[in-house]
Amino acid sequence: MPETNNKMMPETTGRALQPGWNRLPWTVLLAPAITLVAVLASWLTPKLTADPFTLSFVPTVLVLLLASMHVWMLLRVDLLSFASPVFMAIGGYTLALVAMHQTTNAIALIIACFIIPAVIALPLGLVLLRLRGTYFALVTFVLAQVIVLVITIAKGPLGGSSGISGIPPAQLGDIQFGAAGDLVRYSSCVAAVGALVAAVVSVRWRRHFAAIEENEPLASSLGLRPWLFKTVAFVSAAGIAGLAGLILINQLGNANPDSFQPFSGVNHVASAVIGGPSIIGPAVGALILAWLTHEFASNAQYSQLLLGAALIGVVLFARRGITGLVRDAALLVWRRGHRAATPTGRPSAASGTWDTPAPRQAEASGAPETAATPLAERIRPGSEVVLQVSDLGKRFGGVAAVDGISFELRAGDVLGVIGPNGAGKTTLINMVSGAMRPSTGTVSLDGARLRSSSPYSMSRNGVARSYQQTSVFSSVTVRENLARGKAFSKRWIPDEELDRLLQITGLADRMDDRAGDMPYGLQKLLGLVLPLATAPKVVLLDEPAAGLEVSERPRVDDLVEWAIEQGTGVLIVEHDMDLMRRICPRLLVMDTGRELASGTPGDVLAKPEVVTAYLGVTEDDDAEELTGTAEPASRPVEHNEIVEVRSHE
């Protein structure tokens, strides 16, 4: 166990990035385990399995379990699917056709009923997964209606509305899994396969799924391909639902469109939602649903009434379902017992051994020469041009938001872009980062023309960006945020470098804090660390200092310095003139989409048109005063403040 070494190791990021199996809920393997126990128990207790109630009840629960798992799996990537009947029908009819015409081998049937729905789901997924949210839910709902119509119309091979009857039961050697204990055992085995697939997929890619569910734009800007993992979830969920169809049709002995009512998908959604996001959620939900159906077999209205009420109750009062409620209650009891020992129930932030004075303070006392020489003057850009922007323009209708902007950025260079609000700075960044297609002009990275493309491929090509607003995975710890970045990015920096970034930002001693609980400034800094740690060739920083306290702003200097040491080209948009003067050897001033001026900060800020654009006044004394600010020593502080206040209007 790597964990044991950690006590000896000082604060290396090796520990910081431990995936931490201890953090992984042990319950992930519970569902398959329960099913296996059920299988074993059914062998050990022949009397029980001879009971007609068990005979019908167990397969019913297992069908519900797998169908709910289908929904549960897709909920993990933030998709709501009513398509469980679709893939159950495909699985069920696969069983019917294979058993009638090919083989009744039990294992072959399991494989066929998993693979065929999954294979059909693949092209479907490629098309449907372009949709999100509401639309995906609608499409799956429509799909459930289509499948029934298709079966009804396909009278030849599928038997139309009367279906296929007389399907031979699955067999293995001499055992027929058509009735009694054998049916229960076979159904349990099939369910175990489905549960195992669900567990393996959702554990293997838990970070990817959780990141897509929580903040898909951030995840893809770190290099994750959302469609790939949604496809993984969709395809495996389809196979799992196919196995549900297998159990159902093997139990019934005939396949009929009535067994796959479009609205049964609603029950499966209900069961998955009521159970909750824990992996045993579908099992709990399926048991509740099966119990309701059984308890009120003769009065379906009451089970439906309770189900509806439970759905509303869960969405309003228990977002994490029944398993979430139980977990919260258990935590509450546990914390009460341990209140004296650890009040939070989690290792507190201070328990880390990180030794972090704010780096600027340390530097201010220990290395005065860096403070004396601004970063801007120490920058020695490399010779290669990493980013070339020529004649870039963007029109929205008749308005030219950006018009004929050209510049180049060398490795290890910093270019600052300033301008009043609405000057087109963010549009420029959006075009350079590929998020927006330019109307005119080109963007080239390392000499190769970049076309508007997905955030993940930009990230893989080495273009990273930060956002004006904070963008982090706020429900998890800083450590997990970084672990996700490492899992998604192919370019992720080595641990020692990450350590430096964490020291610079002061995040090193907040590793175990939930990102969303940290003060805004730290969240914002984490939002800067994440793109920087993907070792980009070019990083686009959109107002990195906005919202930071004045005392936190020097950390941005240090981050930029770190980036240029790595040979990254930095394009920075910012309103904090002090900061820009410190770190930018060159400035590009934009106004109404066009370039107003460019050159060294001293020259640029001396130009009267720049002053006019920024302050909206033309009096000479104003111009003089802003010019004066080019020399930090003689600069009156208020004017810097004016510029900043105006820019935030």
Add this chain to the structure above:
Amino acid sequence: MNEIIQSIVGGLALGAEYALMALGFSLVFGILRVINFAHGAFYVVGGYFAYWVTHTLGMPYVVGVVVAVLGTAAIGYLFELFIVERRVDDHLATIVLTVGASLIGSAAMLALFGPQAVQFKAILTGSLHLGGVYVPHARLMTIVVAIAAVGAVYVLLYRTRLGNALRALTDDREMALAMGMRPKVLFPAAFGIATGLAGLTGALVTPQFSLAPFVGESVLSISFLTVILGGLGSLSGAVIAAVLVGLVQSFVGTYIGGSWASLILFSVILVVLVVRPSGLLGHRTVNA
């Protein structure tokens, strides 16, 4: 020739009924960005309200229709105010909430009126006979009411202060809030109007089709069809799509028959959703 005219007239009548069904559904999505899975349930509840008033209480059909509209509008208003409103920004949560409401609605009807379809006799009988084409009076009335309802919703949205406020909330919720609009008042009102329309449809249409606890499912499917085809949230799109769907069903029903009409329509819907999620007539900006 007569067959073609009969198909056209039948298709138009069907289209009017579908437009009425889809109107409230489209309204709720257009304003709240909520897919109301309980729309079919409200239709059924409206039908049973009218049935109960006319058959059990023995009052005139008109009273039944009014009670159906007011009753479903009140339920919808309260449902939005106390339940949907708490999760209105979470698309998946609102879907689950309305699914829950749908289950409760049809279960309640099942408990009160039993699983069998009830005999809800149409008040208007007889039909209009025009050169070999027959149009039942009840359907004519539905067409008239559908046109009136579409007109009323249009006037409400585009000619009244309430409509302006609702559209402002749809366009830019944050800005509308900043300008002092109160979604806690406006959203329940919009939802109530929409469910009232569903109730009206139920009261008018169920005597012609049938009234049982689960007929709402097909109404929901029809609403999906027309609203997706016409563009989610677009009223004019929904109305045009409803007429199109009615005509397709009428012609395919006459000339090909069976389930093909539905299959063709649903397949078209799938293609439309994937190729042009904003619908045939919807705006590109619609983004859920």
